[in-house]
Amino acid sequence: MNNAFLLKRTPVPSGNFLISNKKKEVLDAYLGTCVGVTLVDEKRDIGGLMHILLPEPSGMSGIGRVENYARTGLPVFISALRDKIGERGSFKATIAGGALVGPVSELDLSLDIGGRTAEIVERILKSERIPVVKSETGGHFCCCLSLNLSNWESTIKPISVPEDEKRESIDFPTMAQLESAIAKIKPIPQIALKLMRMVQDDSYSMGDMGTEIRKDQVISAKIIRLCNSAYFRQNTNVDSIERALVVLGEKRLLQLIISASMEGFFSSSTGGYSLCKGGLFKHAVGTALISEKLASLNRKISTDIAYTAALLHDIGKIALDQFMDRAYPLFYRRTQERDEALVSVENELFGMDHTTAGGKLAELWGLPERLVDVIKYHHHPEKSEHDPDLSYLVYLADLLMSRFIVGQELERISTDSFHNCLERVGIEPDQLSKTIEDLSEIITNLSV
Numbered sequence: 001m002n003n004a005f006l007l008k009r010t011p012v013p014s015g016n017f018l019i020s021n022k023k024k025e026v027l028d029a030y031l032g033t034c035v036g037v038t039l040v041d042e043k044r045d046i047g048g049l050m051h052i053l054l055p056e057p058s059g060m061s062g063i064g065r066v067e068n069y070a071r072t073g074l075p076v077f078i079s080a081l082r083d084k085i086g087e088r089g090s091f092k093a094t095i096a097g098g099a100l101v102g103p104v105s106e107l108d109l110s111l112d113i114g115g116r117t118a119e120i121v122e123r124i125l126k127s128e129r130i131p132v133v134k135s136e137t138g139g140h141f142c143c144c145l146s147l148n149l150s151n152w153e154s155t156i157k158p159i160s161v162p163e164d165e166k167r168e169s170i171d172f173p174t175m176a177q178l179e180s181a182i183a184k185i186k187p188i189p190q191i192a193l194k195l196m197r198m199v200q201d202d203s204y205s206m207g208d209m210g211t212e213i214r215k216d217q218v219i220s221a222k223i224i225r226l227c228n229s230a231y232f233r234q235n236t237n238v239d240s241i242e243r244a245l246v247v248l249g250e251k252r253l254l255q256l257i258i259s260a261s262m263e264g265f266f267s268s269s270t271g272g273y274s275l276c277k278g279g280l281f282k283h284a285v286g287t288a289l290i291s292e293k294l295a296s297l298n299r300k301i302s303t304d305i306a307y308t309a310a311l312l313h314d315i316g317k318i319a320l321d322q323f324m325d326r327a328y329p330l331f332y333r334r335t336q337e338r339d340e341a342l343v344s345v346e347n348e349l350f351g352m353d354h355t356t357a358g359g360k361l362a363e364l365w366g367l368p369e370r371l372v373d374v375i376k377y378h379h380h381p382e383k384s385e386h387d388p389d390l391s392y393l394v395y396l397a398d399l400l401m402s403r404f405i406v407g408q409e410l411e412r413i414s415t416d417s418f419h420n421c422l423e424r425v426g427i428e429p430d431q432l433s434k435t436i437e438d439l440s441e442i443i444t445n446l447s448v
Contacts, residue, residue, distance in 0.1 A: 015068040017050035030407035031097030033114040036145035041089040055116040070120040094154035096145040098137035192261030200368040222260035272321040279408040291397035309374040316358025335412035392424040
C-alpha cells in the first residue's frame with residue numbers, strides 16, 4: 001500500500017503556501033484553473049507547496065493579497081523558503097494546474113487565466129535558476145498536486161480517479177423509477193419555502209422569522225454552525241440566533257436560514273455526485289456566494305435572488321444521486337477523461353438529466369417561477385423562459401466554481417454559452433481576471 005494514504009493530509013487553500021521540514025504529512029492542492037507549485041530542497045530537508053489563483057494583479061485592488069498572484073506571490077514563497085535555510089539552496093520545482101476557464105480563440109487569449117499564470121511561474125523559476133523537474137498544465141484537466149513531506153515526492157493525479165469497474169453491467173434506472181425517486185423526496189421545510197417567497201417579493205421581517213427559527217432547534221443549530229464555518233468566516237464567534245443577526249445582518253442571516261434548511265437534502269457522504277464528504281452541499285453554497293458577488297458587481301439582479309437561485313441550482317442531483325453511485329466510474333470517464341458535458345451523459349444513460357429532474361422537484365415543492373426557471377436552464381441559459389439574466393448569472397457562477405474550487409462534485413459544464421454569458425452579465429473577456437480578483441476572498445475561503 002502507498003504510504004501516502006496513511007499520512008495526515010493537509011489541503012493548501014488558494015492564495016496560500018505552506019512550508020515544512022521533513023515529517024509524516026502530505027500537502028495537497030486541488031487545482032482547476034489555479035496553478036500549484038512545489039519547491040523542494042532534499043539536501044536540506046525543506047520544501048513547500050503554493051496554490052496560486054491568478055497571474056498578476058489588475059490594479060491597486062490586488063496589492064493587499066500578494067499570495068493570490070504568480071507575479072507577486074511566487075517570489076514571496078521562494079524568499080520564505082530561502083530565509084528558512086539562510087541561503088539560496090538547491091530547490092527543484094513541480095508545476096500543475098492552469099486548466100482553461102472556457103473556450104479560447106486567438107482573439108481572446110485573455111480567457112486563458114491558468115495558462116498565463118503558468119507562464120509567469122515558469123519565467124520566475126527560470127530567472128531564479130530553479131529547475132522544473134515535472135510540469136502538467138493546461139487543457140481542461142483538473143488535478144491534485146501533492147507534496148509528500150516524508151520523502152519529498154511531488155505527484156500530480158486526476159481528482160478522484162475511480163477504481164477499475166469490475167461489474168459486467170450497470171442497471172440504469174427506468175423513467176418510472178426516476179419519476180418515483182423525485183416524488184419520494186420529502187417536502188421542503190415550510191420556513192424555507194416561506195423565506196424563498198419573501199425573497200422573491202422582497203418583503204421579509206426578521207422579527208417574525210426569528211420567532212419561527214427558534215421553534216426549530218435543528219435548523220437553529222445548523223445556522224450557528226454555518227455562521228462559524230469557513231464559508232461565512234467571521235472575526236467573532238456566533239453562539240445564538242440573536243448574535244448571528246447582530247454579526248451577519250438581516251440579509252446574510254436570511255441566506256443562512258435557507259442554506260441550513262436545504263442542507264439535509266444533500267447527501268453528506270462521499271459517492272454519487274460528491275467527490276468529498278458533503279461535496280454537493282459545499283458546491284451549492286459556494287456557487288451561491290459567487291453568484292451573490294457577481295450580482296453585486298453587475299447590479300442588474302437582486303443579490304438575495306442570485307444567492308437563493310444558485311443555492312438551489314443542482315437540486316435535481318438529490319433525486320439522481322442514488323442512481324449515480326453505482327454508475328460513477330462510467331460517468332467519470334465520460335465527463336473527466338473524454339470531456340463530455342455532464343447533462344449530455346445523464347440524458348444518454350439515465351434518460352433524464354439533473355436539470356430536468358430539478359425542475360420537476362422544484363415544481364413539486366411549489367418554488368417561485370424564477371427559481372424553477374434557473375434550476376431547469378442553468379446549463380443552457382439561452383433557453384431560459386422567465387429570467388435569462390439570472391440564469392446566465394448562475395451559469396457563470398457554477399462554471400467559475402467548477403474551475404476554481406475543484407474536487408467537490410462530479411461536474412462537467414459545457415462552455416458553449418460562455419462568451420454569450422460574459423456579454424449578458426456585463427463582463428468583457430479581458431476583464432475576467434479582474435472579476436476573479438473581486439471573487440478572490442470568497443474563492444480562498446471556499447478552498448479551505
